[in-house]
Amino acid sequence: MTMAEGDLAVAELAFVRRTNIAPRPPPAAMTGAVGWLRENLLSTPFNVGLTIVIVLLLAWAVPELVKFLLIDAVWSGTDRDACLESVQHREIGACWPFVWERLPYFIYGSYPIPQRWRVDVFLAMLAIGVVWLLWLNAPRRDLGAIYFFVILPIASFILLTGWAAIGLQPVDTVLWGGVLVTIVVASVGIVVSLPIGILLALGRRSHMPAVRTLSVIFIEFVRGVPLVTVLFMAGVMLPLFVPEQLSPDKLVRALIGIAIFASAYMAEVVRAGLQAIPKGQYEGAMAVGLRYWQMMRLIILPQALKVTIPNIVNTYIGLFKDTTLVFIVGIFDLLRTIEVARIDPKWATPVTSTTGYAVAAIFYLVFCYGMSRYARAMEARLAKSDRR
Amino acid sequence: MSVAGNHGPLLKPAKLNTATAVEIADMNKWYGDFHVLRDINLKVMGGERIVICGPSGSGKSTMIRCINRLEEHQSGRIFVDGVELTADLKKIDEVRREVGMVFQHFNLFPHLTVMDNCTLALIWVRKMPKKQAEEVALHYLERVKIPEQANKYPGQLSGGQQQRVAIARALCMNPKIMLFDEPTSALDPEMVKEVLDTMVELAHDGMTMLVVTHEMGFARQVASRIVFMDEGQIVEANVPEEFFAHPQHERTKLFLSQILR
Numbered sequence: 001m002t003m004a005e006g007d008l009a010v011a012e013l014a015f016v017r018r019t020n021i022a023p024r025p026p027p028a029a030m031t032g033a034v035g036w037l038r039e040n041l042l043s044t045p046f047n048v049g050l051t052i053v054i055v056l057l058l059a060w061a062v063p064e065l066v067k068f069l070l071i072d073a074v075w076s077g078t079d080r081d082a083c084l085e086s087v088q089h090r091e092i093g094a095c096w097p098f099v100w101e102r103l104p105y106f107i108y109g110s111y112p113i114p115q116r117w118r119v120d121v122f123l124a125m126l127a128i129g130v131v132w133l134l135w136l137n138a139p140r141r142d143l144g145a146i147y148f149f150v151i152l153p154i155a156s157f158i159l160l161t162g163w164a165a166i167g168l169q170p171v172d173t174v175l176w177g178g179v180l181v182t183i184v185v186a187s188v189g190i191v192v193s194l195p196i197g198i199l200l201a202l203g204r205r206s207h208m209p210a211v212r213t214l215s216v217i218f219i220e221f222v223r224g225v226p227l228v229t230v231l232f233m234a235g236v237m238l239p240l241f242v243p244e245q246l247s248p249d250k251l252v253r254a255l256i257g258i259a260i261f262a263s264a265y266m267a268e269v270v271r272a273g274l275q276a277i278p279k280g281q282y283e284g285a286m287a288v289g290l291r292y293w294q295m296m297r298l299i300i301l302p303q304a305l306k307v308t309i310p311n312i313v314n315t316y317i318g319l320f321k322d323t324t325l326v327f328i329v330g331i332f333d334l335l336r337t338i339e340v341a342r343i344d345p346k347w348a349t350p351v352t353s354t355t356g357y358a359v360a361a362i363f364y365l366v367f368c369y370g371m372s373r374y375a376r377a378m379e380a381r382l383a384k385s386d387r388r
Numbered sequence: 389m390s391v392a393g394n395h396g397p398l399l400k401p402a403k404l405n406t407a408t409a410v411e412i413a414d415m416n417k418w419y420g421d422f423h424v425l426r427d428i429n430l431k432v433m434g435g436e437r438i439v440i441c442g443p444s445g446s447g448k449s450t451m452i453r454c455i456n457r458l459e460e461h462q463s464g465r466i467f468v469d470g471v472e473l474t475a476d477l478k479k480i481d482e483v484r485r486e487v488g489m490v491f492q493h494f495n496l497f498p499h500l501t502v503m504d505n506c507t508l509a510l511i512w513v514r515k516m517p518k519k520q521a522e523e524v525a526l527h528y529l530e531r532v533k534i535p536e537q538a539n540k541y542p543g544q545l546s547g548g549q550q551q552r553v554a555i556a557r558a559l560c561m562n563p564k565i566m567l568f569d570e571p572t573s574a575l576d577p578e579m580v581k582e583v584l585d586t587m588v589e590l591a592h593d594g595m596t597m598l599v600v601t602h603e604m605g606f607a608r609q610v611a612s613r614i615v616f617m618d619e620g621q622i623v624e625a626n627v628p629e630e631f632f633a634h635p636q637h638e639r640t641k642l643f644l645s646q647i648l649r
Contacts (some may be wrong), residue, residue: 289513
């Protein structure tokens, strides 16, 4: 019926459709698992090749990993003998008792053992803050923001460094280490870099020459110097020029260095987002009478930040991993504590280092992949309002 | 509309008054070396509907954009509702509160719902409570005949609907003067009429309007004066009957012969 009509349309000069063509389901090859395979894995010869290479790579890597981490792994023991092939007379994989024994060190560093509950409380408070802020349907997110940006930093500072007046024994930051330091450095970098980065980006696009020049100089200078140099300057050079009592704490210096560095990168990321916003949005905002900061806060930044979420998170992930560089100024982050622990003679075996590094890899992977997934979910959610 | 009575001066239609709404005197503007607007003189009385036409690049849009200072002029003076536009930010804010603008590309805020687009300036510029602002917004959305779209995002509407939202957004601020910068040029042909109808209604309500458009039918129907511009100058201005029937300047005649068939 429909075919006949289609033929007519071609064959004759004048054509009037008399029946509506009803929509039909797509062919079976387009749907279901087969359709998915064809579409995603086998759509072109190049794709087929890629699929084969990837399958081979996985077949090569995954069994080895599983074998090392789980099947051949040692699960109990008290010292190196448990993980030595010559003692156990079997193939030895990951040495988990080593990790288990040194886990407190990996988490707290040399933080005094009786005081470690304070770190636990800090991590719990941080977790609450993060969830409150990132869970978009959470109740009272305005309170959550106050908690996260005002209460949490002050409380954490008091809790972790101590305040004799309220009975919290002071703990020198030299003793901090492991996950605690990694989290503190990353959180400060992440939380500080976005607002400062936004201000620098706006400054760089400002019509006021002084503001613009200062922003450009700051951004270009900091971006032009390696992070290691910034940390080294902050950690080693600064104390040479500043009198002892005026020089801030070593960890604080590193935090400032990281924050400055991350802010400069964030500024460029945000600027890219600002440039993606059409001029009409500025004009629309100005025409209804919004002032500069209102326009930026209500109209421009929400849109600019939305398009830059992937880049912001990318910067955050980079920053999170860059925190490992603080070891250069003698701060014991997670990777550094693992480095120290793996050469401990008590656990010296051929697999100790690999096991330690596996722990580090899993830790960083979990956090970075988490950030990545959250960003994807955010994008998907925000994209809803953008249907055009 | 019950809303209209409750909120005092804010919602009353702009009064048809005889005072000068906009006065542009010897205004000049340059983009770098390029002299875009040359000795512009234009006086618009309250309640007048001015249609500005002319070939592209003639400076029509630039001229009306000077009236709410989206563009800066370099010499001459512009008074809007008695306030002179200078670099003074307070004066600029004052003028922008009284002047609504509708753009060719709508310039709605895509991340906000239609309702939020309309209430934003009421809440942040007029400092109106949210609930009251929403009543006002709904009133104007009804007036442009799309109250049912209030909770959608601009991207979900057709071009004509978006432009009507843009008109409602501007009207919410209860402006004394409305500027239209080619409001139908970016629309599909089938949507031009709904936007023009809205503008005609607005004209009947006595709004002072400056409209840059190529819609000559609209100009004939509602304009109290038509201003023809070319090369940054006002070439001819007249009431529509005379303008169409007896254009005086050669360039006007040429322009009309090209757009009227």
